[in-house]
Amino acid sequence: MSDVDAQYQTRAKNILKAELKRRGLTYRELAERLTNLGSPESERNLTNKISRGSFTTAFFIMCMDAIGAKDVQLA
Numbered sequence: 001m002s003d004v005d006a007q008y009q010t011r012a013k014n015i016l017k018a019e020l021k022r023r024g025l026t027y028r029e030l031a032e033r034l035t036n037l038g039s040p041e042s043e044r045n046l047t048n049k050i051s052r053g054s055f056t057t058a059f060f061i062m063c064m065d066a067i068g069a070k071d072v073q074l075a
Contacts, residue, residue, distance in 0.1 A: 011074075012060055013053035019069050033066035 001009075020030060027050070028043045035041065039062060041049075049055050064072065 009053035012055070013050055015072060015074070016050060016060060016063055019064065019067055019072075023067055023069075025067055030063060030066060034062065037062060037066055 020026075026043075027046045031041045031043045031046050034046075049059070
């Protein structure tokens with residue numbers, strides 16, 4: 001993985017974590033919401049996936065939908 005890819009993975013991870021924190025949601029609550037959307041995830045799997053930052057764009061958008069984020073601040 002290039003340094004540029006790693007930087008963007010870190011950025012996506014930090015955006016997701018910030019949105020969860022802003023809404024006061026835990027990984028467990030996110031897992032429940034994703035399961036309700038039809039994408040079962042365990043709390044442990046989410047913790048690992050998010051801490052690595054190695055998730056797809058589809059997963060990122062699904063998480064944003066699950067937590068109710070309508071806009072994402074990139075700057």
